[in-house]
Amino acid sequence: xxxxxxxxxxxxxxxxxxxxxxxxxxxxxxxxxxxxxxxxxxxxxxxxxxxxxxxxxxxxxxxxxxxxxxxxxxxxxxxxxxxxxxxxxxxxxxxxxxxxxxxxxxxxxxxxxxxxxxxxxxxxxxxxxxxxxxxxxxxxxxxxxxxxxxxxxxxxxxxxxxxxxxxxxxxxxxxxxxxxxxxxxxxxxxxxxxxxxxxxxxxxxxxxxxxxxxxxxxxxxxxxxxxxxxxxxxxxxxxxxxxxxxxxxxxxxxxxxxxxxxxxxxxxxxxxx
Amino acid sequence: xxxxxxxxxxxxxxxxxxxxxxxxxxxxxxxxxxxxxxxxxxxxxxxxxxxxxxxxxxxxxxxxxxxxxxxxxxxxxxxxxxxxxxxxxxxxxxxxxxxxxxxxxxxxxxxxxxxxxxxxxxxxxxxxxxxxxxxxxxxxxxxxxxxxxxxxxxxxxxxxxxxxxxxxxxxxxxxxxxxxxxxxxxxxxxxxxxxxxxxxxxxxxxxxxxxxxxxxxxxxxxxxxxxxxxxxxxxxxxxxxxxxxxxxxxxxxxxxxxxxxxxxxxxxxxxxxxxxxxxxxxxxxxxxxxxxxxxxxxxxx
Numbered sequence: 001x002x003x004x005x006x007x008x009x010x011x012x013x014x015x016x017x018x019x020x021x022x023x024x025x026x027x028x029x030x031x032x033x034x035x036x037x038x039x040x041x042x043x044x045x046x047x048x049x050x051x052x053x054x055x056x057x058x059x060x061x062x063x064x065x066x067x068x069x070x071x072x073x074x075x076x077x078x079x080x081x082x083x084x085x086x087x088x089x090x091x092x093x094x095x096x097x098x099x100x101x102x103x104x105x106x107x108x109x110x111x112x113x114x115x116x117x118x119x120x121x122x123x124x125x126x127x128x129x130x131x132x133x134x135x136x137x138x139x140x141x142x143x144x145x146x147x148x149x150x151x152x153x154x155x156x157x158x159x160x161x162x163x164x165x166x167x168x169x170x171x172x173x174x175x176x177x178x179x180x181x182x183x184x185x186x187x188x189x190x191x192x193x194x195x196x197x198x199x200x201x202x203x204x205x206x207x208x209x210x211x212x213x214x215x216x217x218x219x220x221x222x223x224x225x226x227x228x229x230x231x232x233x234x235x236x237x238x239x240x241x242x243x244x245x246x247x248x249x250x251x252x253x254x255x256x257x258x259x260x261x262x263x264x265x266x267x268x269x270x271x272x273x
Numbered sequence: 274x275x276x277x278x279x280x281x282x283x284x285x286x287x288x289x290x291x292x293x294x295x296x297x298x299x300x301x302x303x304x305x306x307x308x309x310x311x312x313x314x315x316x317x318x319x320x321x322x323x324x325x326x327x328x329x330x331x332x333x334x335x336x337x338x339x340x341x342x343x344x345x346x347x348x349x350x351x352x353x354x355x356x357x358x359x360x361x362x363x364x365x366x367x368x369x370x371x372x373x374x375x376x377x378x379x380x381x382x383x384x385x386x387x388x389x390x391x392x393x394x395x396x397x398x399x400x401x402x403x404x405x406x407x408x409x410x411x412x413x414x415x416x417x418x419x420x421x422x423x424x425x426x427x428x429x430x431x432x433x434x435x436x437x438x439x440x441x442x443x444x445x446x447x448x449x450x451x452x453x454x455x456x457x458x459x460x461x462x463x464x465x466x467x468x469x470x471x472x473x474x475x476x477x478x479x480x481x482x483x484x485x486x487x488x489x490x491x492x493x494x495x496x497x498x499x500x501x502x503x504x505x506x507x508x509x510x511x512x513x514x515x516x517x518x519x520x521x522x523x524x525x526x527x528x529x530x531x532x533x534x535x536x537x538x539x540x541x542x543x544x545x546x547x548x549x550x551x552x553x554x555x556x557x558x559x560x561x562x563x564x565x566x567x568x569x570x571x572x573x574x
Contacts, residue, residue, distance in 0.1 A: 143406075162406060183405065202405070222420040225299065225376040226405060226412065228340030229423070233407050244341065263403065 002029065002056035006065025008049050012040035013089060017072040019046065021080025021099060024056035032056065059099075068108065074101040077118065090127070093120040096144065109153065112146040114139070115163070120146045121238065128153035128172065131165045141165065141182065147237050154191070157184040160201065166239050176203045179262060183230065187240070187267075198255045198262030204230070206267045216254030216264055223249060224265070242267075274565055279541035279548055281564050286438045286533065286550035289558030291326070291350040292357045293433030293524050294388060295380030297333065298369055299344035309375045310345040312368035317349070318470045319520075321479070321490050325360035326350040326435060326522055328467030339378045340423065346380055348467045350435050350522045357430060358388035366394050370415070370422045377422075381429030381524075383409070391424035436558055437521035437529035439536050440478075440496065440549045446515035448544030450474070453517035459539035460532040465524035475518040481553065513546050526560050534567040 002024060015038040024032055033047030046052065050063075059080035067073060068087040075094040084092070087105035096115040102123070103111075109127035112120045113134060126148045132155050133140035140159040151169035158174065160182040169188035176184045178197035186194075189207025196213040204227070227249065231242040244267075252264040274281040298313065300306040310329050317327035330346040338344035349364075351357035369377050377390070391413040395402040398415040404426075405412045411426035439456060443449025457473030460466060468474075483491035494500045495508040496516045509516070519536060523529035537548055550564055 164407070181404075200403070202403070220420075223301070224414070224421055225340045225342065225374075225423040226414055226421065228299075228338075228342055229405075229407065229412060232339060232341060261401075261403075 001060040001062060002054040003062045004050040004052055007051050010039060010049060010069045013069050013071050014039050014049055015071045017075060020074055020077035021059045021061045021082055022078045115144050116142040117144045119144060122148045125150040126152045128155055130156040131160060132158035147239050166234055168240050195254055195264050197258050199258045200261045203264045215257040216252050217256060219251045219253050221248055221250050276541040279545045282549040283565050284550050285552055285561040285563040287552035287558045288434045288436040288529060288560035288562060290432050291435040292354050292430050294349045294357055294428045294430050296347045297344050297378040297380045299338045299340050299342040299376045301374035303343040305374050306343050306345045309369045309372035310347055313364045314347055326469040328469045330467055340376055350433055354388055354430055361390050362393045365390055373419055377424045379425045379428040381431060383427050383429045387427040387429050390428050391426040394424055431524055433524045434526045434529045434560055435522040437533050437562060438551050439519045439533055440551060441517050441540050441545055442513045442547040443515050444512055444544050449515040449517050452540045452545045453519060455539040456519045456536040459535040460521055463528050463532040465528040466532040467522050468519060469522055470520055473519055475520055478518055530562050530567055533562055537568060
């Protein structure tokens, strides 16, 4: 295992673009310490901020320290395991295609943005645009899983195309806006405009009655067998398990202004084990 | 060889490869899971006259099913993947999709030898079906009048073994049937094994061919007690008045062999004169399950 220990907190954002387990596999610790990283508008060596110890050949990398000002942790990683023993800055796991990223603290905005594979776990909260599309992009997350144990900011799953985002707490405004497919779970409830522009895909919402956008229509109350499959997958991902057996599911369809093939399931009362 | 007074004939069951799939059916409760299971595995005794051989493999608790509801594991066998896919699509479509509250899942690893079931049944949704990907598994959610039918897209297949069998020669119909029931119960304790005939027990004892050219199989008169006095050759020793056969299919040869071994031990005893097995002289299938080899050394009575 390779350990990167933050010894100097950056005063402006530091970007770890390209410092991923799959790319460090064949590098010695001394070479890793010399890797160029962007610090504000300057390029510095990684070792200027991190003490590098251990061996990266097993594909297991650990980052220790408050990295809330460190951007792009695990961005674009394709394989391996990356663990952040604290907070992570913007774009953590963005455009990931494989491997696992675990943030034991909070993650800032754009975590898992436009990722296509792999698994991200945030033990704390995530910022805005979790799994979302970057401005101007046609698709957000296109595969993989993002699990956020606490809350999440606005525009989670914006333009999501495939994959699973599960949030244990509340999700901010415009959750799942313009989703094309995939699954968003928000056990603690959602803010306004959840599912606005939804084309297809599934949004599962717990908590208080959401204020649905005008294009969302109530369909029925029922017990979808699919929720059982989802609950088991979430449990396997270490997410608080849903007790779907005791849940009333209110099914809505929308956004009718965009075809109306999306589904929005409101669970009441939500019971967690 | 004798076991608890029952003669074990030195012969073998002749088994042959068949493509197998495991289907896990779940429902709101075990009653409805069984309703679907019984319907889906109906008319599936033998590929002589059915599109597939099928049966209930095991009851599954909610903890063992993909959606956390009570379920039943079913096994289906057919001569090829194409035939199996057609049979599964028809049977799942007509008997499980239509059954209240059910869902249907694959129970074997998906490989390049898989068959597409949910992916064919999704069209029933007429454009309202929903696809959900979980890892590499795709599920189809088809709207129904009670909610939705959830079905996995692909079902894995394995090269299974069919034609394992035991023939029990009893002193009376009651004794033979009781022994057959014991045998079926013992055989089905082996995972991956089904007994596709009604109750797992066969009374028809068919042989290949017939005096009527259109028939592929007909009665095996050598094992019919009522014909003992009418045919030149009989396989029934004195004192035998009823015969039942237990036919077994399994996901592999070891499972079928173990099921037969347990079946012999369960069947042997008072009221059962002889236990033998059906074969075609080694011309039908590559797998020969010799009864004496299955039993191993039998302790003296």
